[in-house]
Amino acid sequence: MAPAITLAAEAPKLSAANTGFMLICSALVMLMTPGLAFFYGGMVRVKSTLNMLMMSFISLGIVTILWVLYGFSMAFGTDSGSLIGWNSDWVGLGNIGLTELWPGYTIPVFVFLVFQLMFAIITPALISGALADRVKFSAWALFVALWATVVYFPVAHWVWGTGGWAFELGVIDFAGGTAVHINAGAAALGVILVIGKRVGFKRDPMRPHSLPLVMLGAGLLWFGWFGFNAGSWLGNDDGVGALMFVNTQVATAAAMLAWLAYEKIRHGAFTTLGAASGAVAGLVAITPAGGAVTPLGAIAVGVIAGVLCAMAVGLKYKFGYDDSLDVVGVHLVGGVVGSLLIGFFASGKGQSEVEGLLYGGGLTQFWKQCAGVFAVLAYSLIVSALLAFILDKTMGMRVTEDDEIAGIDQAEHAETAYDFSGAGGGAAKTAAVAAGVAGAESKKVDA
Template sequence: MTPVTLAAAGLDTGDTAWLLAATALVLLMTPGLALFYGGMVRSKSVLNMLMMSFVSIALVTVVWLVAGYSLAFGDDVFAGLIGNLDHVGMAGIGPGTLTGSVPTLLFTTFQLTFAIITAALISGAVADRMKFAAWLVLVPVWTLLVYVPVAHWVWGPGGWIAHSLGALDFAGGLVVEITCGASGLALALVVGPRIGFKKDAMRPHNLPMVMLGAGLLWFGWLGFNGGSALGANGLAAASLLNTLVAGSTGLLGWLFVEQKRDGHPTTFGAASGAVAGLVAITPACGTVSILGGAVVGLAAGAVCSYAVGWKFRFDYDDSLDVVGVHFVGGVVGTLLIGLFATATMTGGKEGLLYGGGPGQLARQAVAVLAVAAYTFLVTYGIGKAIDKLMGVRASTEEELTGLDQTVHAESAYDHGVLGHAAPQALALSTPHSKNRSPAT
């Protein structure tokens, strides 16, 4: 959207208040993701996992305000591929500048939170083994070369996917989910598998942390999708309800597959299924009915529960299933718009099952293929370039010891309490100390 001044349009305080709240909700998703991912890795690298998410907030914020926003949402300068540089450093945008009915500074911040979590999501594919220094280089470069162009294609003025192709993506199935999933696959191939992949058990070290992170993600997702209406209106309400419904059916779909396949519905499956449903409804929440939203979530929960096993079959180590959940879930949700889109939500376009013919489904498929191919190839190239420059893989010693100690010189837990007696505890347990106060 091109910014306008207050003289050309009026500020809507209701829309502004809702988008302020939604922006805070979306920002909370990145700390929620840090907990979600942190609980999924082994205890020796949990702090590194948390740091990869938190440092993404800082890195993407700087890049976005310097040039990212202008390139993504500035007026198109070349064939729907990229925006201009008129607003480098947020030049020309002040408190009185509006985008639609809300301040442009708020719209900028809302979109910034999307860019932040998209970058952070990629870290799950390379957990336990990527150099932290390489991650610090990757995030800003990737944001400018991958996220920003795709955001312009889909949401920017004159972007080719929205305006020339006519594909629909309400809140980020293409921009966020497919982009982070394809990037995760590319980086997993560049970095290579973890030591012991397909041989050693690499179970989540803290399932309560995983569940807490999933809950925070679900909470934030209400702002992620509902806020994408950019107003306090019926479309925001419908998108928010679709988000709740799809997360629920995604959870149920995953648990049904687990029960049938493995004989046990798990907490890890519940968290993963909810996230899969939320991923899939992201592009569709503003285009499908509540029934359509339920089907989208259910389909994603079931499909993604099988897709997470593909890494063992095709031999790529996507540590925390960014490909299996975010890429596959994003593809499911984006394609199902072509079946379930309804004019009641879109204002005109309809899917195949609502009498719209196969055209919208074809447009959605072209958009998926274009974004996935561009993202994979560019991310792979960035990863290879960084590898030649400084290396992307932690050393064998660092990986075996754990990145928390070797990179950050910290430990998430007192391992003596978790199973190995600490020196003080050993001293207090000896006969010589039986009359000693624990305080001494």
């Protein structure tokens, strides 16, 4: 028999299909930030609507520029001490070839970096929901720039960058349970502990002003999340991205139903806000786990996250921290739940052969998940609180009490979300109509 001939592995070639797929996924993730703006914007009172929208939209501007200048290099450049990356050739993105491939994949570096950019944009935007009604826009914009630089970029390197300590440890985070949701949720908690409560917290009604807007935002988030999750496999060749797509839908549906069931039992009603919040909780929880679990496992993740997040949103009243739009209760708790459940439900048949406790793998993966979860939580909480403290003591983080009561939209943006006077529905016309009705009724009586 002739001796076997071993051929060198063929180098990856640019795939037009995977490149197109990833560009579409990048656009879907970008859409999530406006979707988040609508979701949050509908949940606040009328007088804060525009400010809430702007707190998300400004992240599209600030983080994009930082990513080009140094963010991509910090997050995905050559590792230094397992804590941060750097590649001087990527500063300004001027030395990247058009067809230069991301190592080990069939997509260009430009496609990978723009996909990751959309993650970097939405993560600080998530924090904004906890700070509704009371933060200066200028202080928020500076906070976004500083937080992205000293928190998000390093944490993204830990979790996804080659050489990052969590990556090398084997912490599983398919699409951002730690780097995005725990990171943002812990940051939100750190900031609100520094800046304090809204005027009238636990005393005045602070109900959502537009539940249709909330549902629209939730729908856009759900839609965009397919790109967020399925795209994180960076290709579409082996079916793992398809598994993640299916699990994203399944877990979200399960979490929404679980939240509504809990709400009905606890409060006696199925609310639209509960449906939207439950869906987001499921999306958050399946984000780290969806490539490792089966669809049945995704149902379990969704149900557990839906119930625990629904329970968690009430903790702010018990412990007295003012998380305006439940960023801590949904994103922090949902991210923790989804990340830790990998240690139980990982099947070994998805993104890797790692098996969780229920599949005979013991608790090894669970302890790895704990390391990633609590390290990111602690780092983000402490550094975010420190950043907020410094900004509060220098430029001031909060608007004045008078501006908060009158409405942050007028104070910070000189605009209002809804102006009915131009549609002929002002007070003068209302008074005229009322006078006309009264006159007609008077004539009937006289007759």
